[in-house]
Amino acid sequence: MKHLIAPSLLSADFANLQRDIEMVNSSEADWFHVDVMDGVFVPNISFGFPVMEAIKRYATKPLDVHLMIVNPDQYIERFAAAGASVITVHYEACTHLHRTIQAIHATGCKAGVAINPHTPVGLLKDVLADLDLVLVMSVNPGFGGQKFIPNTLNKLRELKAMASVVNPDLLIEVDGGVGIKNLADLIQAGASVFVAGNAIFAAPSPSVMISELKQLDAQLKSS
Numbered sequence: 001m002k003h004l005i006a007p008s009l010l011s012a013d014f015a016n017l018q019r020d021i022e023m024v025n026s027s028e029a030d031w032f033h034v035d036v037m038d039g040v041f042v043p044n045i046s047f048g049f050p051v052m053e054a055i056k057r058y059a060t061k062p063l064d065v066h067l068m069i070v071n072p073d074q075y076i077e078r079f080a081a082a083g084a085s086v087i088t089v090h091y092e093a094c095t096h097l098h099r100t101i102q103a104i105h106a107t108g109c110k111a112g113v114a115i116n117p118h119t120p121v122g123l124l125k126d127v128l129a130d131l132d133l134v135l136v137m138s139v140n141p142g143f144g145g146q147k148f149i150p151n152t153l154n155k156l157r158e159l160k161a162m163a164s165v166v167n168p169d170l171l172i173e174v175d176g177g178v179g180i181k182n183l184a185d186l187i188q189a190g191a192s193v194f195v196a197g198n199a200i201f202a203a204p205s206p207s208v209m210i211s212e213l214k215q216l217d218a219q220l221k222s223s
């Protein structure tokens with residue numbers, strides 16, 4: 001399966017957002033990761049539709065939109081219209097998760113479900129076949145620059161085993177404290193989409209860091 005690098009714009013310089021988007025456009029990254037936070041589901045507020053539309057004006061790669069919001073059903077069509085390619089909602093924020101997944105697919109977007117560090121992977125069993133992506137949070141959502149939670153590796157292994165039976169093409173995304181030091185472990189545990197914020201945007205050269213992540217991935221695949 002192809003592995004994807006998704007720089008998280010949460011760690012970009014918002015005063016130079018166009019510059020950072022163009023850096024990602026011309027880098028080896030695969031997707032833009034776009035974190036939407038409402039100050040209710042998570043204790044932080046990031047940005048909403050106007051910023052998302054501005055990102056879409058310049059981005060030449062797919063927008064992977066992670067909704068850290070309550071009542072995501074209310075906004076799915078608007079995020080799709082604003083340019084999302086992947087829409088991921090939180091398991092913990094959805095009362096009728098199967099209906100939400102159908103609503104995302106009805107917009108033509110790929111459908112993802114994210115789980116917080118305390119949420120067992122097994123709770124996704126009955127929707128796994130319907131999903132394009134599962135996002136395993138490796139920090140408590142809300143902020144960039146946090147420390148990776150090691151138990152995430154067990155969760156990734158368990159999810160990979162479950163998916164291999166019912167949905168072998170499932171994209172397994174990991175987000176939080178991801179970087180060059182744990183990439184090999186994450187690949188071995190079964191992850192295929194790697195979200196990185198600080199590891200990329202706080203690096204001396206973000207585009208070089210993206211290349212290093214891609215090169216390490218290629219080396220591990222061929223070894």
Ligand SMILES: O=C(CO)[C@H](O)[C@H](O)COP(=O)(O)O
Binds near residue numbers: 011033146
């Ligand atoms: O979803 C997020 C926070 O809720 C971010 O995408 C994530 O934390 C990335 O930041 P970093 O790589 O710096 O940990």
